[in-house]
Amino acid sequence: MESRSRATGQLIWILLFFAFTACVIAALLQAAMVYNNITGVLNDEFSIHTGLNYVQSRVRSGDSGGGVYVGKFDGIDALYCLEKDSDGEYTTIIYGYDGSMRELYCEKGAEFEPDAGEKLLDMDSLGFEDAGSGLIRVTCASGGSTGSIYIASRTEGGGGA
Amino acid sequence: MSRHSGISLFLMELVMMLAVFVTVAAIDTLMLVKANNLSRQSENLDRAVEYAVSAAECYRATGGGARAGMTDTGGAWTQYFDKNWQSTDESGAKFAVIMTDTGGGAQVTVNDGGESIYTLSVKAAPNEG
Numbered sequence: 001m002e003s004r005s006r007a008t009g010q011l012i013w014i015l016l017f018f019a020f021t022a023c024v025i026a027a028l029l030q031a032a033m034v035y036n037n038i039t040g041v042l043n044d045e046f047s048i049h050t051g052l053n054y055v056q057s058r059v060r061s062g063d064s065g066g067g068v069y070v071g072k073f074d075g076i077d078a079l080y081c082l083e084k085d086s087d088g089e090y091t092t093i094i095y096g097y098d099g100s101m102r103e104l105y106c107e108k109g110a111e112f113e114p115d116a117g118e119k120l121l122d123m124d125s126l127g128f129e130d131a132g133s134g135l136i137r138v139t140c141a142s143g144g145s146t147g148s149i150y151i152a153s154r155t156e157g158g159g160g161a
Numbered sequence: 162m163s164r165h166s167g168i169s170l171f172l173m174e175l176v177m178m179l180a181v182f183v184t185v186a187a188i189d190t191l192m193l194v195k196a197n198n199l200s201r202q203s204e205n206l207d208r209a210v211e212y213a214v215s216a217a218e219c220y221r222a223t224g225g226g227a228r229a230g231m232t233d234t235g236g237a238w239t240q241y242f243d244k245n246w247q248s249t250d251e252s253g254a255k256f257a258v259i260m261t262d263t264g265g266g267a268q269v270t271v272n273d274g275g276e277s278i279y280t281l282s283v284k285a286a287p288n289e290g
Contacts (some may be wrong), residue, residue, distance in 0.1 A: 013172035020179035027186035034193040038200045060255050133222045149206075150215040150229055152222035
C-alpha cells in the first residue's frame with residue numbers, strides 16, 4: 001500500500017516534468033517564430049524604404065533644368081540624373097538588375113552593360129514610371145512586400161538619354 | 162526507502178528548475194510578442210509616410226490627389242486601405258489617407274481606425290519650368 005502511494009507520487013512528478021518540458025518547447029518554438037517574423041519584416045521594410053528614400057533624395061538633389069527623367073537602360077526601367085560639369089555632361093543611372101538596386105555614374109551617352117553598375121541594396125525589383133505632370137512613380141519590391149511612391153519633379157525631365 | 166526518497170527529491174528539483182525556466186520563457190515570449198507588435202506599428206508608420214508623401218507630391222504636381230489613386234470628396238481627397246494596406250472601400254477600411262485643401266496648400270492625415278498616426282503639410286509651389 002505504501003509503495004503504491006509512493007509510486008503514484010513519483011508518477012505525478014514525472015507527468016509534471018513532461019508537462020513543463022512541453023511548455024518550454026512550445027514557448028521556445030513560439031519565440032523563434034516571432035523572432036523570425038520580426039527580422040523578416042524589418043529586412044523587407046528596410047530594403048523598400050531605404051530604396052525609396054534614396055531615389056527620392058537623388059531626385060531632389062539633381063532636380064534642376066530637367067536633369068531628372070525616366071528612361072530605359074539596356075531595356076530596363078531606369079532613372080537618369082544629369083550633371084553638367086566644366087568637363088562635360090555626366091549621368092547617374094539608377095536601376096534594378098539581378099536582385100539589387102544599382103547605380104552607374106558615367107559620361108552621358110557612354111555605353112555600359114547593366115552589370116557595370118554598383119550594387120546599392122538587395123531587392124526583388126525596382127521600377128520607374130513617368131506618370132505625367134512631372135510625376136515619377138518609383139516601385140520597390142522585396143520579400144513579397146511592395147512599396148511605391150510618387151515624386152514630383154520641379155523641373156520636368158526629358159533631357160535625353 | 163532512502164533510494165525512493167532520493168529519486169523523489171531529484172524529480173522535485175528537476176520540476177522546480179523547469180518551473181523557473183518556464184516562467185522565464187513566458188516572460189521572454191511576452192517581450193517578443195511586444196516587439197512583434199512594435200515592428201507592425203513601425204511597418205504601418207512606414208506605409209503611412211509612403212502614402213502621405215505620394216499624396217503630397219501629387220498635390221504639388223497636379224493640385225489634387227487623383228493621380229495618387231485618391232477619391233475627390235469635395236475639398237478633400239480620400240483613400241482607404243485594409244489591414245494589409247490593400248486598397249479597399251470605406252466599409253472595410255482600417256487605414257484612411259485624407260488630404261484636405263487648406264488654401265494654397267494641403268494637409269495629409271493618415272488614420273488608423275480613427276486615430277491619427279501621421280500628418281504632413283504641403284504647400285503648392287510653382288514649377289521652376
